[in-house]
Structure formats: C-alpha cells, structure tokens
Amino acid sequence: MAEKRRQQTLQTYFTKRLRQNEDDMSTCIPASVPAAVSPISTCCPATDKDKEIDMPTSSIPANPKSTCYPATADIGVITPSPSCMQAPPTQSQKSTTNRDLEEGLMLVNQLFPACTGTIHSYYSCRKSDCTTLGKEESERLSTKTDRFKHEWLFMRSSFADKQNLWWLVYIEGQGMYCLVCKKHFQRNSYNKSEKFVSEPSVRLKRSAVTSHANANVHTRSLEAETQQRRGSVIQKELEKKQSSHFNAVLKAFTTAYFLGREHIANRKFVPFLKLVEHLGLDDITYFEHRSQGSIRDVFMTIGDTIQDKICSDIRRSQGFGVLIDDVTDAAAMEQMITFAQYLNCGKPQIAYIGIRDVLESHESANAQALLDTFLQLLQDKNLKVEDVKGLCSDGASVMLGRKNGFAAKLKSQPGCDQMISVHCVCHRLALACCDTSANLGELKAVEDTLVHLWKWMEYSPQRTAAFLKAQLTLKGVAAPATTSAEKTVCRKLKKACHTRWLSFDAAVKAVFEDYWAILQTLSAFEKCAVATGLLKKMRNTHFLGTVMLLRNVLPHLAGLSKVFQANILNFSRIQPQIQYVKDRIQSLCDENVACEELEKELNPEDGRLRHTGIKFAEKDGERLKKLSTCYITALQRNIDARFQDSVGVISSFAIFDPSAVPSKD
Structure with missing residues (x-):
C-alpha cells in the first residue's frame, strides 16, 4: 500500500x-x-x-x-x-x-x-x-x-x-x-x-x-537596455575609431614618408590617401588630419624625427666636419645652410643639419652673425662645437678670412683650435673656369650669346615650336604623333650659367648639334631685332670656331667637377685627376683639334654645316689656333693658382680615408 x-x-x-x-x-x-x-x-x-x-x-x-x-x-x-x-x-x-x-x-x-x-x-x-x-x-x-x-x-x-x-x-x-x-x-x-x-x-x-x-519595473529596464544598445552602434564605431587611430596615423605617416622619398609633391598626400583607402586599407579612413596645416605638421614631424636620428649618429661619431654656405632664397632672404659629414658604422655619411635665417637677429650677414647663427644651430641640435673637426666653404673673405672670417672666429672657440678649414674643391674649379672666360673677350661674348639665345626661345612658345619644326625638317622626319616621340627626335636648348659649368657644357653641346636649325629659326623671324642680332653674331666662323673649342674642352672640366662631387671622394685622387685634365686639354691645343673639326664641318663637299653658307678660310684656322692656345694656357694657369697651394695638403688626408682601408677578407 x-x-x-x-x-x-x-x-x-x-x-x-x-x-x-x-x-x-x-x-x-x-x-x-x-x-x-x-x-x-x-x-x-x-x-x-x-x-x-x-x-x-x-x-x-x-x-x-x-x-x-x-x-x-x-x-x-x-x-x-x-x-x-x-x-x-x-x-x-x-x-x-x-x-x-x-x-x-x-x-x-x-x-x-x-x-x-x-x-x-x-x-x-x-x-x-x-x-x-x-x-x-x-x-x-x-x-x-x-x-x-x-x-x-x-x-x-x-x-x-x-x-x-x-x-x-x-x-x-x-x-x-x-x-x-x-x-x-x-x-x-x-x-x-x-x-x-x-x-x-x-x-x-x-x-x-x-x-x-x-512587471513595469522590468519593462522600463528593458527599454533602457534597448536605448543603450541603439547608442552602442555609435559607441562601437567610436571604439573602433579609437582602436584604429594608431594604425591609421602610422599608415598615414608611412604614406607621407614614401612621398618624400620618391620626391612626390606634398599636395598629392590627400589624393594618395584616398587611393590607398579605395584599394582596401579601411583604417586610413580614421586619419582625419587632412588640412594644409596638419599635412605640413606631418611632414615636419617626419623631418624632425629623421634629423633627430642623424644628430644622434653624429654625437656617437665624436667628431664631424661641416659644409656651410651663405645663400639667398627666392624670397631674397639671407640663409645659412649647413651639412655635416661623419662616420656611421665605419662608413662616411653626409647629412643635412639645418638652414637658418641670418638676418633674423642680425643687421648684416657678417662673420660674427654667421658664427652666432651656427652656434645656435649646434645648440638646438644638441651638438658640441668642440666636436667640429673640419670646415668646408667657399672662398669668400667672410667665410675663410684669415683674421676676421667665420673660420677664424670658429677656431677661437674653446676646443676648436685644431679645426681644419678648406676651400671647396668644386668651387675652386668653378672659379678657375670663370676667371679664364672673364679674361678672354671672345669666350665671354659667346657665353652671353648663348644666354640670350636661350631666353629668346624659352620665353616664347611660338619660337620654340618653330625651332622644333626646323629640326624635324632638317632631319627629314614627319611630325611625331606623340610627345615622347617628339622629345626623342627634337632637342631644346639648355640654359648656360656662368657659375655652373656642367650646364654650360650642356648648352654648348645643344648649340653645336642643332646649329643649322638655330640659324633657320632665327632667319624665319627676320622682323625681330633680337633674332637679327643673334643671327649676325652666330653666323660666322668666329662664333662657330669658339663653340668647337668649348665643345672639346668643357667635357674634361665637367668630368673633373663630377669627380669632385662624388659622394665619397678619395683625397689621393685630387692631384692626379687635375694633372690628367691639364694634360688632356694641352693635347687638344697641340693637336689643333678644334681647327680640324671646324674645317671638316664646313667642308663644301660633305661637311655637316655646308648649307649654312659659312666659308672656312686659312686665317680662320690661325685665329682659332691662337685662341685655343690662349684659352688653354690661361685655364691651366688659373687651375694651378686655385689648387697648387692646397692640393698637396688636401691629398695628404687620404691616409685618414676609412673607405681606403682594405677589408679583412
């Protein structure tokens, strides 16, 4: 039961x-x-x-x-x-x-x-x-x-x-x-x-x-939860934005660094970010600092970071040399630009340190003003003035004056008495070339003519188009269909600069190659007084012979300048290179190369310039030979004057060149 x-x-x-x-x-x-x-x-x-x-x-x-x-x-x-x-x-x-x-x-x-x-x-x-x-x-x-x-x-x-x-x-x-x-x-x-x-x-x-x-109390709680969750969508988006902020900033700064390394304009920064976002990098959306001021701050921050690393490497080297020059920018402001050369992991490095406005706190850019500006720059970069072991600059008295120059005042600073100051070898070579052309009137006249010719064509699209059309006609080529093909067939004139002998060499080559097309273009503008005057100066054996002479001599000087401008220069090569160039230009004078080429180009039977109407005479050959002798002799003399007092001392520094030390292997 x-x-x-x-x-x-x-x-x-x-x-x-x-x-x-x-x-x-x-x-x-x-x-x-x-x-x-x-x-x-x-x-x-x-x-x-x-x-x-x-x-x-x-x-x-x-x-x-x-x-x-x-x-x-x-x-x-x-x-x-x-x-x-x-x-x-x-x-x-x-x-x-x-x-x-x-x-x-x-x-x-x-x-x-x-x-x-x-x-x-x-x-x-x-x-x-x-x-x-x-x-x-x-x-x-x-x-x-x-x-x-x-x-x-x-x-x-x-x-x-x-x-x-x-x-x-x-x-x-x-x-x-x-x-x-x-x-x-x-x-x-x-x-x-x-x-x-x-x-x-x-x-x-x-x-x-x-x-x-x-119950009502439970219903109110559920309604509050619903309202909170509706707002949580915005909250989640905000949290996602906050969590992705670092990655977005990092990727944006990487993009800016890439533009700087590839020499792309800063104004392309925002379009480049939009392209990266379109390609699937969604985090870049949360980088909202896209105003002009913010973009400037981005690039300035990257520059400051790189410069901080460079200054840290300079401090570890415990000794560096500086390259200083006083320049004037586009706004006519007196600026002092400074570079440093130092050893990093046993290899020489050259880096930009900074640029300062000399007249910001001084009335004139004298030696004392330059010294104060330089010392302030070193202080801002946390560099010691006693670590400056060498100074390289131009030969201006304000920089290398023996008593009151910038170098002399810098040596008077504590710990800088052993500093060595030198005159830039590239600047010495440019001064030697400028002195030579200034002493010879015919060379100076040709240089001025090349500058006026470039300005006459460069500032007028109509004249430039006529010059390019004349080249196509003389070369027997139809008008190119594309711009790249036109650049391949036609050449524009180069600007001749008195102080830049690499550009002067390029200008002489361009005039020699298209001499007949230049004459044709000038003849087409016979109503232009400038064109008539240029045609009268250029259509003779004096001008053409001088161009021939410069065409043979300037490549050797330009090659020597490129050797001096190499990233790593072995000091022991300076004197042999100078002697080699002097021997080469002397052989041009001895062999009378310019006169022979002029006679060949004006040969009435098969000469390239036989249609110009210029006749080669025996007296023209004698005049050109005399000019060659005077020009080459003066050039050698000026080179010796600029280098003979210091080239021996500079070459002796080859024993301190770390790149010349043989490897262990």
Whole structure:
C-alpha cells in the first residue's frame, strides 16, 4: 500500500507540473545549450540523498510525450531531458553565440564583483556545464516549501527576446536577481522596493519569476537596455575609431614618408590617401588630419624625427666636419645652410643639419652673425662645437678670412683650435673656369650669346615650336604623333650659367648639334631685332670656331667637377685627376683639334654645316689656333693658382680615408 501511495503521489505531482507548462514550455532548454540537458555533467555531484530517492524505471509513465523528466529525476531538483525539446526556440534564442556568452558572463562579473556565494545564470552555467545547485544549497532548500529550480534559468520568461539577454540570476544562500534591472538600477515606482536589484528575491516560486518578467519595473529596464544598445552602434564605431587611430596615423605617416622619398609633391598626400583607402586599407579612413596645416605638421614631424636620428649618429661619431654656405632664397632672404659629414658604422655619411635665417637677429650677414647663427644651430641640435673637426666653404673673405672670417672666429672657440678649414674643391674649379672666360673677350661674348639665345626661345612658345619644326625638317622626319616621340627626335636648348659649368657644357653641346636649325629659326623671324642680332653674331666662323673649342674642352672640366662631387671622394685622387685634365686639354691645343673639326664641318663637299653658307678660310684656322692656345694656357694657369697651394695638403688626408682601408677578407 505504501509503494502504491508513493507512485500515486509522484504521478499527481508530474501531472500538475505538466499542466503548468502547457502554455509555456518552461522546462525546455534551447537547442544551443546541449550541455545543460545532461544530468551527468553537473557542477555539483549527486548527493547520497539524491541516490536514495531515485525512482525505479517502472514508475515512469510509458508515454514519453506526457512528461519530460528522466528516470533519474528527484522531487527536489527536476532535471529536464532531451525529450522536452519539442517546442522550437525563438530566433534570438538560436542566435546566442560564443560572443554573446562572453559578453553576458562579463556583465554578470561586473554586476556581482564581490559575491561570496555561487552564482547561477544562463551564461555562467553554460560556461561551466552546470545543471544543478550545489550540495549545501540543495540541503538548505530541502527543508523549505519554496525551492529554486535550476531550470528556471533557461525558461522563456527568463529571456528578453528583443534584447537577446538572459536576465535571471540566482546566488546560493541569497536569492534571485534580475540582471537587466540591476544594471540600470530600476526600482519599483510605488513602494520603492529594490527586489531583484540590490536586494535578492527570496520568494522562490516560478510565479515570482513570471511576475517580475511582466512587471513595469522590468519593462522600463528593458527599454533602457534597448536605448543603450541603439547608442552602442555609435559607441562601437567610436571604439573602433579609437582602436584604429594608431594604425591609421602610422599608415598615414608611412604614406607621407614614401612621398618624400620618391620626391612626390606634398599636395598629392590627400589624393594618395584616398587611393590607398579605395584599394582596401579601411583604417586610413580614421586619419582625419587632412588640412594644409596638419599635412605640413606631418611632414615636419617626419623631418624632425629623421634629423633627430642623424644628430644622434653624429654625437656617437665624436667628431664631424661641416659644409656651410651663405645663400639667398627666392624670397631674397639671407640663409645659412649647413651639412655635416661623419662616420656611421665605419662608413662616411653626409647629412643635412639645418638652414637658418641670418638676418633674423642680425643687421648684416657678417662673420660674427654667421658664427652666432651656427652656434645656435649646434645648440638646438644638441651638438658640441668642440666636436667640429673640419670646415668646408667657399672662398669668400667672410667665410675663410684669415683674421676676421667665420673660420677664424670658429677656431677661437674653446676646443676648436685644431679645426681644419678648406676651400671647396668644386668651387675652386668653378672659379678657375670663370676667371679664364672673364679674361678672354671672345669666350665671354659667346657665353652671353648663348644666354640670350636661350631666353629668346624659352620665353616664347611660338619660337620654340618653330625651332622644333626646323629640326624635324632638317632631319627629314614627319611630325611625331606623340610627345615622347617628339622629345626623342627634337632637342631644346639648355640654359648656360656662368657659375655652373656642367650646364654650360650642356648648352654648348645643344648649340653645336642643332646649329643649322638655330640659324633657320632665327632667319624665319627676320622682323625681330633680337633674332637679327643673334643671327649676325652666330653666323660666322668666329662664333662657330669658339663653340668647337668649348665643345672639346668643357667635357674634361665637367668630368673633373663630377669627380669632385662624388659622394665619397678619395683625397689621393685630387692631384692626379687635375694633372690628367691639364694634360688632356694641352693635347687638344697641340693637336689643333678644334681647327680640324671646324674645317671638316664646313667642308663644301660633305661637311655637316655646308648649307649654312659659312666659308672656312686659312686665317680662320690661325685665329682659332691662337685662341685655343690662349684659352688653354690661361685655364691651366688659373687651375694651378686655385689648387697648387692646397692640393698637396688636401691629398695628404687620404691616409685618414676609412673607405681606403682594405677589408679583412
């Protein structure tokens, strides 16, 4: 009778429970929580009491659809079985991902940071595969009529569908809390009750959970959560912007550095950023500093960073030489530009240090003003003046004057008495060439004519087009279809500069190659007084012979200048190179090369310039030979005057050249 009465009691209990769950499958666990349906994988092992009240298999109803409890279910703690998964979960319940799980678990830990009891929630129990309460909690609740059921954590009423949030939390030894109400601290507006918020709800009934889910205070909490999540889209975008800010700035600075290294204009910086963004580099969107002032700051920051590294390398070298020149910029401001040569890892390096306005704090650019500006520059770069071991500059008295020049004043500084100052070898060569042409009137006249010819054509597109057309006609070539083809066939004149002998050499070559086309172009503008005057100066053997002479001599001087301008110059090569050039130009004079080429070019039978109408006479050859002798003799004399006093001392520094030291291999 006792066994029969016990079975009837259990059957009555299960029937009552099923009726309560007809409207809401409260004991059904979503399909995304497979770990929670196993009665074996629990965070609390089964007690001896649980084992004692296990029902026999024969007491379970035969119809599996009539109940959803396993054979191991006890009265105190009812564990759902997989057979209760007949009601499909909602779309939000299906979409509970690992990310949602981590965010929910983080929220639980934030709201209950100092909790001593075991916390049960959808997120924490899924994380630890918990399906039952702890042993001590189960024993505590066994003596009470109202008991918390672990499966309430997975009820539909414990889930906010729109917010995708499981709100029910149970703490052993305390009671039930609402995650969303505690987060937004919503209290009952009538009695100011803080149940489910700061105070636990100890009314451990399913109806209490359902009642709170339908309460106004819970609805207000859900609305506040919805509003917060709507704003979280902007917040997430802001967080993404903040997290990507460093990468965006780094990539933008890398782009600016690339433009600088490739000598691309700074104004192309913003279009280049848009191109990079279009190619898929989305982080660059968050670089918003695109105004002209910001772009300038970007390039200035890169320049300062590079210069800081250069100055650090200079300080480690413990000795460096400086190259200083006083220049005037396009705004007619007196500027002092400074370069440094130093050793870095055993190799000589040349780097730009800075440029300063001399007249910013001085009335004139005298030696004292230059010295004060230079010392201030070294102080700003944290460089020591006593580490300056050498000075190279032009031969102006303000720079290299023996008594009151810049070099003399710099040597008077403490620790600089052993500094060596030299006159730039490239500048010495240019001065020797300029002195030679200034002393010979015919060379000076030819130089002026080349400058006027270049200006006459360069400043007029019509004359330039006529000159290019004359070249095509004389070469028997049809008009090119493209600009690149036109550049290949035609050549423009080069500007002749008195102080730049490399450009003077290029100008002489261009005039010699297209001499007949130049005459044709000048003849076409016979109404122009300038063209008529240039034609009269150029259409004779005097001009053409002088061009021939310069065409043979200037390449050797330009080659010597290029040797001096090499990045790494071996001082022992200076004197042999100078002697080699002197010997070569002397051979040109001895062999009378210019006169022979002039006679060949004007040969009436097969000469290239026979159509110019210029006739070669014997007296023209004698005049050209005399000019060659005077020019080459004066050039050699001026070169010796500029180099003979210092070339021996400069060449002796070859023993200190680290690049001349043989390697260990």
